[in-house]
Amino acid sequence: MAVDAPLQVYNTLTRRKEPFETIESGRVRMYVCGVTVYDSAHVGHGMSAIVFDVIRRYLEHRGYDVRHAQNFTDVDDKIILRAHREGITPDALTERLIDEWLADTDALGIQRATVYPRATQEIGPIVAMIEGLIERGHAYPVDGDVYFRVRSFSDYGKLSHRQLDDLLSGARIEVDERKEDPLDFALWKAAKPGEPSWESPWSAGRPGWHIECSAMCSTHLNGVVDIHGGGADLIFPHHENEIAQSEAFLGQEPFARYWIHNGLLRLGDEKMSKSLGNMVRIREILDRGLGPAFRLMVLQSHYRAPLTFSEEGLQAAERGLARLRTAASDAASPLASEDNAETASTDILPLVAETQSRFHAAMADDFDTPGAVAALFDLGRAINRVRGTGVASPEVEAARVTLVELAGILGLTLEDVAVPLAGDAAPFIDLLVRVRDDLRAAKQWALADTIRDGLVAQGIAVEDGPTGSTWRRA
RNA sequence: GGCGCCAUGGCCAAGUGGUAAGGCACGGGUCUGCAAAACCCUGAUCGGCGGUUCGAAUCCGCCUGGCGCCUCCA
Missing domain, CATH: 3.40.50.620 (HUPs)
Incomplete structure (x- = not known):
């Protein structure tokens, strides 16, 4: 450390x-x-x-x-x-x-x-x-x-x-x-x-x-x-x-x-x-599944400053949290090599070190959680950028691990929470998504869209990537 | 009346002497069968006036506006 x-x-x-x-x-x-x-x-x-x-x-x-x-x-x-x-x-x-x-x-x-x-x-x-x-x-x-x-x-x-x-x-x-x-x-x-x-x-x-x-x-x-x-x-x-x-x-x-x-x-x-x-x-925000978003909202303001509670603020935090979770996700899909992948992936190592020092400097300065969180978002963006090129490298994995660990110090859990939340339905959702993948391969788009719309209606977001579809709890 | 805090882009919010973190939203792109996600690009000179300083959002004074405590309260 x-x-x-x-x-x-x-x-x-x-x-x-x-x-x-x-x-x-x-x-x-x-x-x-x-x-x-x-x-x-x-x-x-x-x-x-x-x-x-x-x-x-x-x-x-x-x-x-x-x-x-x-x-x-x-x-x-x-x-x-x-x-x-x-x-x-x-x-x-x-x-x-x-x-x-x-x-x-x-x-x-x-x-x-x-x-x-x-x-x-x-x-x-x-x-x-x-x-x-x-x-x-x-x-x-x-x-x-x-x-x-x-x-x-x-x-x-x-x-x-x-x-x-x-x-x-x-x-x-x-x-x-x-x-x-x-x-x-x-x-x-x-x-x-x-x-x-x-x-x-x-x-x-x-x-x-x-x-x-x-x-x-x-x-x-x-x-x-x-x-x-x-x-x-x-x-x-x-x-x-x-x-x-x-x-x-x-x-x-x-x-x-x-x-x-x-x-x-x-x-x-x-x-x-x-x-x-x-x-x-x-209890009201917990029942809506917004506990983690509430924590992030609190962290994005300095602890000594007053904070105004608002529905918009909660939603903004929920969106931001989703982006961090995407970056921290293990299930990101690798893709065939791209020209800029190598550079992007090596460039991320210095950023990992920089994120560590930014995070710790902020926290050591009277628990400046907004500054610490800002560093996490920057790292998250870098991870998503490299992921966008489709390359899963050891460097990106190191960045991902750092992101999860630092977030953990703030009590934020970023790793996959979708599957547990989906409970017993998870295997069936997996099945539907796989069937839909076959339909897409056969260009049966109307049917594929019907399945996707149905899942969305149940609160499951389906996202199509280069190597197949993934789903998460919306 | 006393004590204290705050006023930063559309919204939220860091920064407390060297030329403005981050999040959300909006707009424009990339990618994609479509969509979503993700990524890229675009935006502020920091409530007003004066002062100190080579230099201030950042220090001092005044003004305006808002808030907290002085009573139970995380």
């Missing part, structure tokens, strides 16, 4: 790209905020999952041993409300939605995290951390609740680059007289009647939203992590609060070395979000 350039990673905390250095040599501890499971996952979640999946795949490609933790927030107001509406227990609801999440992300080709801790299964460590914060004077109990004392943490605001006083001027914060400061946030909430609860020194209750991630980083990633990621909408207050809790508790900084945030997916001119109700579920 080509020598990799030093990896540069953009850090939200410092607002600049920094050389990537891990706490432990060769190992990466990565914590990515997961979802609150009260509804199905939408494509915005899918985008985030794909972004961090690619980051992880690339780090692993560079030889890092990545320990990846992603939480499920499985207790909160919305879950309780939703479960009540459906007439089921919160547990039944979250169990179902977690299964759904795993099925959806699996189908998107996302590697499973190393661990998927759940808030309700981390109560012990959470309570311990809250006790520690109270002991250190960073938190205080009130009527069974426990709040974090924001003024006790001098660095508060450093991630989102805000001043405490600026935040107050926002004036959208409900004033709770029991809190010392309006910005103090809950670490523990006493349960109301009928709500799920766990015993604690302060009340039967449940953890606040932010504390679970801090506790999970402690129990699953040794407290301090290399990468802490999530959507840009988590920067404030969630990640800001996590920093306050963890650094106040640990008595050291930084709690996370690199804060990585993906830009948000938009629908039309506004952010896609559950609260706005303008979501498109991941």
Whole structure:
């Protein structure tokens, strides 16, 4: 593999790209905020999952041993409300939605995290951390609740680059007289009647939203992590609060070395979000077989930039993906020699090397997937060009293998997917296509066209080449 | 009101000091019984104004337009 350039990673905390250095040599501890499971996952979640999946795949490609933790927030107001509406227990609801999440992300080709801790299964460590914060004077109990004392943490605001006083001027914060400061946030909430609860020194209750991630980083990633990621909408207050809790508790900084945030997916001119109700579920695009196209669409935009989700964008990606698949296909048909075949085929070797270096340089520069993808398209075009001359040479095969491997680092599978998708029908389609070939040889074009049209109507594209016909799923 | 981001060809989208990646679409070709696929050719001086510089899409200022966060949110 080509020598990799030093990896540069953009850090939200410092607002600049920094050389990537891990706490432990060769190992990466990565914590990515997961979802609150009260509804199905939408494509915005899918985008985030794909972004961090690619980051992880690339780090692993560079030889890092990545320990990846992603939480499920499985207790909160919305879950309780939703479960009540459906007439089921919160547990039944979250169990179902977690299964759904795993099925959806699996189908998107996302590697499973190393661990998927759940808030309700981390109560012990959470309570311990809250006790520690109270002991250190960073938190205080009130009527069974426990709040974090924001003024006790001098660095508060450093991630989102805000001043405490600026935040107050926002004036959208409900004033709770029991809190010392309006910005103090809950670490523990006493349960109301009928709500799920766990015993604690302060009340039967449940953890606040932010504390679970801090506790999970402690129990699953040794407290301090290399990468802490999530959507840009988590920067404030969630990640800001996590920093306050963890650094106040640990008595050291930084709690996370690199804060990585993906830009948000938009629908039309506004952010896609559950609260706005303008979501498109991941399942909807998976059912249409557009999962891979969605991944390519995400990759063709930089992860930190916002991306607008659109049907046209999906279709454009699907077309582009088809071209890459053609180039990566094993089944390309060789033909008798052509004059320019030899030159074309030898010229491709330097391009293979160039593609490798372009790809790696792009990825090493803060995961510039659009640049990496552009290199793949250039290589794909070169392969198709040589193929067009009908020559299958070792050089082209080398290019093809490179294309497939590099795409694999991005989680894109290019090799033949048509036959498996056609399932049991494949042998019959093969038969029809062979019969049609005989008809064409006999110049029985009307009949040949009838067969082709029939297959097309069934979603099978038939393409006639110099040495016979091939088919693929359209 | 505070903090921040963005504005690149028809659409999407990289590039952050040396004279504009890539994808999709359109048009014109090659190939082909036809079709499809594939390949080839064709298109932008980078929102506006001013400044810094030998040189700016790329740095600075102002303006216009759009977006995000400040409240649950990937």
